[in-house]
Amino acid sequence: xxxxxxxxxxxxxxxxxxxxxxxxxxxxxxxxxxxxxxxxxxxxxxxxxxxxxxxxxxxxxxxxxxxxxxxxxxxxxxxxxxxxxxxxxxxxxxxxxxxxxxxxxxxxxxxxxxxxxxxxxxxxxxxxxxxxxxxxxxxxxxxxxxxxxxxxxxxxxxxxxxxxxxxxxxxxxxxxxxxxxxxxxxxxxxxxxxxxxxxxxxxxxxxxxxxxxxxxxxxxxxxxxxxxxxxxxxxxxxxxxxxxxxxxxxxxxxxxxxxxxxxxxxxxxxxxxxxxxxxxxxxxxxxxxxxxxxxxxxxxxxxxxxxxxxxxxxxxxxxxxxxxxxxxxxxxxxxxxxxxxxxxxxxxxxxxxxxxxxxxxxxxxxxxxxxxxxxxxxxxxxxxxxxxxxxxxxxxxxxxxxx
Numbered sequence: 001x002x003x004x005x006x007x008x009x010x011x012x013x014x015x016x017x018x019x020x021x022x023x024x025x026x027x028x029x030x031x032x033x034x035x036x037x038x039x040x041x042x043x044x045x046x047x048x049x050x051x052x053x054x055x056x057x058x059x060x061x062x063x064x065x066x067x068x069x070x071x072x073x074x075x076x077x078x079x080x081x082x083x084x085x086x087x088x089x090x091x092x093x094x095x096x097x098x099x100x101x102x103x104x105x106x107x108x109x110x111x112x113x114x115x116x117x118x119x120x121x122x123x124x125x126x127x128x129x130x131x132x133x134x135x136x137x138x139x140x141x142x143x144x145x146x147x148x149x150x151x152x153x154x155x156x157x158x159x160x161x162x163x164x165x166x167x168x169x170x171x172x173x174x175x176x177x178x179x180x181x182x183x184x185x186x187x188x189x190x191x192x193x194x195x196x197x198x199x200x201x202x203x204x205x206x207x208x209x210x211x212x213x214x215x216x217x218x219x220x221x222x223x224x225x226x227x228x229x230x231x232x233x234x235x236x237x238x239x240x241x242x243x244x245x246x247x248x249x250x251x252x253x254x255x256x257x258x259x260x261x262x263x264x265x266x267x268x269x270x271x272x273x274x275x276x277x278x279x280x281x282x283x284x285x286x287x288x289x290x291x292x293x294x295x296x297x298x299x300x301x302x303x304x305x306x307x308x309x310x311x312x313x314x315x316x317x318x319x320x321x322x323x324x325x326x327x328x329x330x331x332x333x334x335x336x337x338x339x340x341x342x343x344x345x346x347x348x349x350x351x352x353x354x355x356x357x358x359x360x361x362x363x364x365x366x367x368x369x370x371x372x373x374x375x376x377x378x379x380x381x382x383x384x385x386x387x388x389x390x391x392x393x394x395x396x397x398x399x400x401x402x403x
Contacts, residue, residue, distance in 0.1 A: 032367035036374060038358070038395050039129060045378060046395065050126030053119045054138050058145035060152040064108040069160060070168040074153060076113070077160040078170075078177060079105040092166040098283070110161075110177045114386060116142055117180030121393040124187035127194060128399060136194035139187065140201070147208040148201050156212035159221065172224035175216075176235040179390045182242035182298065185209055187393075189246070189401035206247055213243035213253065229268040230278040231288055234295040237265060238390075241302040258303045262313040265296075270319040274327025284343040286335070290354055291388040293328055296321060297356035298391055300363065311363040325360040325369070332357065333372055346385055353378045355391040362398065 062073045069077035081101035083094040123139035126132070145152050161174025188205060191197050197205070216222045216239060226236040237257065244253035269292070271277050279288040300321055303310040314320030331338045332351050343350075353376035361369035380386060391397065 032371050034361045034365045034367045034370050036358070036361075036370045038398055041374060042125070042378070042393075042395055043129060046122060046125045046129060046393070049118075049122040050135055053123055054134065056119060058142045058152075059112050059115065060145045060149075061109050061112060061154050062152045064112055066106045066108070068106060068163075068165065070163075071160050072155065074155045075160055076109050076154060076158050076178070078107055078110045078162055078174060080162045080164050080171065080173075081105045081107065083164045094164055094166075110387075111383075113178060114180055114383075116146060117184055117390070118386075118392070121183045121187050121396060124190050125393040125395050128190055128395060133194055133196065136191050136196035139191060140194075140196035143184075143188070143191075143197070143205055144201060148204045153208070156208050157215040157219065159219075170221060172221060172228065173232060175222060175225035175239070176232055177387075179235040179238060179295070181209075181212075182238050183391055183393065183396065185242040185246045186396050190396065190399075193401070209243045210247050213240060213247070216240050216243065217253075230276070231292040231295065233265065233269065234292050234299065237261060238295045238299050238302075241299055245302050254303060258308070258310060261299060261303060261310060265299075266313060266320055267315060269296075270321075270324050272318050272323070274319065274323035274325070276324070280340050284345065284347075285340050286331070286338055286343050286347060287350060287385070287388055289328060290332070290351055290356075293324060293356045294354050294389070294391055296324065297359040298397065301359050301397055304363075309363065311360070321360070322364065325356065325364070329357075329369065329372070332376075346382060349380065349382055349385060351376055352380050352385065352389055355394050355397065358394050359397070 061076060065073055066077050068079070069075065071077060079102075082096055082098065083105070084097045084102045086093045086095040089095070120139045120142050123135045123142075127135040127139070147153055158174055158178055159170055160168075161170040161177050163170050163174075188197075188202070192202055216226075216236065222236065225232050226240075227233065228236075237260065241254070241257050244257060248254070269276055269278070276289050276292050279285050279292055282288050300310040311321050314322065332354060335347070335350065353373055357369045357373040360366060361373065379392065380389065
């Protein structure tokens, strides 16, 4: 699609305001860095969160049964919240309805997986900062409950995610509910350095993520998610990349994912001006655009090597991550500059501190991205926003583990 006059003006404005951002932030332009000290910035935040999570018990799926689930107690099961029983139709018929979610929809497994993604990365980050085994031990307790113990472990698939009753199978849109597993996987190599995980536990956990990768790449349901040209496709790619990198002895899966990102994802999702057109038609275009930007940035981080940077992948007509970050930067700086319709919910609660800014600052040596990142709130207590904010501990992404 050709660049419109408004798109051109927006990009030009972004270039003009960049110097002002550096001047407005606490650091002067001469001291601004594209590589801020994340350990120092997040130190207190990490330890406060980890302190709360030290006393929280593991809540695997087997402790949250649903009578409507067609699977076993180990299978992830959730129901689409935007579908309600149809009062004008026979029993068990459901229709889609916009607005408030259906309170009767089963979402306990989705919420438990979100909770796991809060606990394990925060505890792991605290271990990275302090080297105190108590944090690693508690993170390992959750990992064993979810992925090791045969009595409580989750089946490595999402066959029953986002079911619309009375159907007995899930939907491709359900794959996004497990996007938080990416940061859980990112945590595991750091725990290998502790005494918390035995070699056997670590091998079993790696095998779980290897089996999940196999399901993601062979299941028809997962394939339908992969082929979507929006945040659902990005969610699939982020999860696949996280699983593949955790089992990094074989580089072929990551090589295949690099090719897919370069040849398919960029062309399918990013317009020449850097926007995500398929997110802009949703009820929450701002939130989903930032969600997609964060996932694509994490994908670039995971797929890049010392010899090849996924950040530099671009098509001949221009779109790539450089354009996507530049396009959204002014709207993260000033939500009021967002030129599209406002989100129907929680528009004024955004933006949260997007990891995409931090990662892009490092990749492109753009200190203004890092300076803006530092000024934004790092967390949210709003569940709807938490579900589209899958990277909460950037320390685990910019620090290299040494298993």
